[in-house]
Amino acid sequence: MLTATDLHAFYGRAHILQGVSFTLQAGEVLVLLGRNGAGKSTTMKSLIGLVRPRGQVDFLGQPVAGWEPHRIARLGLGYVPEERRIFADLSVVENLEVGRQPPRDGLEPWTEEKLFALFPNLGRMRERAGARMSGGEQQMLAIARTLMGNPRAILLDEPSEGLAPVIVEQMAHAIIALKAAGVAVLLAEQNFHFAARVADRAAVIESGRLVWQGTMHALLADEDARRAHLQV
Numbered sequence: 400m401l402t403a404t405d406l407h408a409f410y411g412r413a414h415i416l417q418g419v420s421f422t423l424q425a426g427e428v429l430v431l432l433g434r435n436g437a438g439k440s441t442t443m444k445s446l447i448g449l450v451r452p453r454g455q456v457d458f459l460g461q462p463v464a465g466w467e468p469h470r471i472a473r474l475g476l477g478y479v480p481e482e483r484r485i486f487a488d489l490s491v492v493e494n495l496e497v498g499r500q501p502p503r504d505g506l507e508p509w510t511e512e513k514l515f516a517l518f519p520n521l522g523r524m525r526e527r528a529g530a531r532m533s534g535g536e537q538q539m540l541a542i543a544r545t546l547m548g549n550p551r552a553i554l555l556d557e558p559s560e561g562l563a564p565v566i567v568e569q570m571a572h573a574i575i576a577l578k579a580a581g582v583a584v585l586l587a588e589q590n591f592h593f594a595a596r597v598a599d600r601a602a603v604i605e606s607g608r609l610v611w612q613g614t615m616h617a618l619l620a621d622e623d624a625r626r627a628h629l630q631v
Contacts, residue, residue, distance in 0.1 A: 400425050400583045401446070401476070401552050404455040408438075408445050408607075415441045416452065417607040423552060428574060428584040430598035430615070432591065432629060438607040439587035440481060443554045446585070447471055447478040459551065475503055477550030481557045481587075483541040487530035491521050494529060494540055498547035506549055507580070514543040517573050535566030542573065552583035559593045571596045591629060595619060603628045 401423040408416035416438050423429050431439050445452035448468040456464040463471050472478070486494050495511055502508035515522030518539040529537060538558055545553060555574070559567045567590070574597045577584055588594045594601065594615070601618045603611035611624050618624060 400459060401585070402455070402457040403442070403446065404457075406442070406445055406452045406454040406456070408441050408450050408452045410441075415607050416445065419454075419604065419607070419609055421602050421609065421612065423583045423585055425551070425583050426578055426581045427600065428578050428586060428598045429600045429602060430586045430588050430594040431602050431604055432588060432594060433604040434629070435589070437604045439604060440556055441607075442604065443478065443480075443556050443585070443587055446554060447476060472548065472550075473500070475549070475551040477545040477548055477553035479538075479541050479545050479553065479555050479558065481560065483537050485529040485532075485537050485540050485544065488528060490526045490528055491532075491540060492525050494544050495547050498544035500548040503549050503551065506551065508549050509546045514546060517546075517576055518543055518569070520569070533566075535562045535569075538562060538566070538570070539573075546577075550582065552585065553577065554585045554587075556587045557589065558586070559588065559590045567593055591625070 404420050406416050406419040419442055431442060433439050441450060444450040446456055448466050448471050452464055454464065455462060458474060458476055486497060520536055521539055521543060529540060558570055571593060574584055586594065586598065598615045601613065601615050602609050605628050610628055
């Protein structure tokens with residue numbers, strides 16, 4: 400569904416990504432693990448078009464590297480940035496309406512009621528303004544708003560960061576539900592234990608290079624790799 404091949408990205412003269420390659424399949428959760436500054440967020444931004452990478456990005460069989468972000472989003476790639484960026488003055492329902500896109504062939508469309516079943520907290524505050532929500536509730540809203548676009552794949556940048564354990568648990572259940580619905584999920588995370596709950600495969604990035612790829616089960620069994628690259 401989504402393939403990155405030999406991605407390189409730059410901020411000015413700084414060479415951030417250095418040959419990153421991976422694939423993501425439908426109904427799969429791939430977690431991109433690494434320390435702060437390793438290149439996880441830059442990878443996400445390169446895929447969605449916020450950073451213009453060198454290399455190849457293919458989504459649904461189309462080469463999209465160099466496309467504007469709105470074109471990639473309309474094709475069915477969703478993106479939830481680390482900063483969430485909800486509309487603080489709009490209610491939950493209004494935020495969801497902003498994200499609405501037409502249904503896609505072969506996919507059951509997301510509706511408000513389905514999203515409120517996925518995130519019950521949101522269903523209890525439909526008319527509440529985004530500014531009056533907790534960080535965890537805002538994170539749920541950011542994901543729900545993106546799902547209103549009926550994406551075939553979704554990029555989640557650090558969705559568990561700074562959240563209370565009970566909210567992290569709800570987030571894990573939501574990601575597992577997305578996988579069951581056939582949505583492909585690329586997850587950027589530092590929380591290894593959260594990632595281990597939800598991911599099928601893992602890719603470890605260090606200084607802009609992928610230094611380990613394999614199943615989540617294999618990474619759990621590879622204590623040397625975790626110590627060397629993740630300090631877990």
